[in-house]
Amino acid sequence: MKVIMLGAPGAGKGTQAKRIATKYNIPHISTGDIFRDNIKNNTDLGKKAKVFIDKGLLVPDDLVLKLIIERFKLADCNSGYVLDGFPRTIPQATALDEALEKNNDRVECTINIEVADEVIINRMAGRRACLSCGRTYHVDTLRPKVEGVCDYCDTDLVLRDDDKPETVKKRLQVYHEQTQPLIDYYNNKGILYTVDGTGGIEEIYEEIIRLLKD
């Protein structure tokens, strides 16, 4: 199964992608998590990406595509994947299609999680992230068992650098300009499913699972 999670920053892509990946036993591939991992380890890619991420801008397509092509080569991708945060531009989407078409393959389903900008700005201020396993929590709606510590890997939770309100506003602007056109792109292919992202996390998850089973 090959699934794309689409949605604005903070729409809940990562939250739902983790659950889908566990249910179907496929990897959760988040380009944002891969960049954060590289930034933490001070790699060349991390240094280059940080300049864009900290400003709320997209990392250039060529860097993203290089990274994702390497990731697809790993054996765990043989049975599919959930893509979270990729593709994010039309050139990224066409590059993905071309790469898959070479193997007579395609993405089966794109889940678009819809959440209004005002809700997102509030959510991001309360988000806490684990930079080790990529899980996210929320100070009100999804609290870890022990305050400030990841339930799964015991790492201290942090407020992401790009979750400052001014940067979130920029990320939303960039989303509307560069990523939202993908909604039409996948709708035209007949593989777009939109879910309301303002319900409860479990409720949204169940709706997504129903869509994936159809």
Ligand code: AP5
């Ligand atoms: P990335 O890490 O992908 O960030 P993003 O798309 O901005 O999305 P987020 O991770 O912020 O949000 P999410 O939708 O995963 O929400 P979450 O589940 O955490 O990318 C970061 C940066 O890297 C980009 O800005 C860009 O610079 C760069 N980058 C990455 N990929 C790129 C690409 N392909 N091309 C170019 N550049 C790229 O949920 C948010 C919060 O809400 C959490 O606290 C969660 O607990 C809570 N929550 C979730 N669902 C609900 C709910 N239903 N009700 C209440 N609270 C909820």
Ligand code: MG
């Ligand atoms: Mg995320």
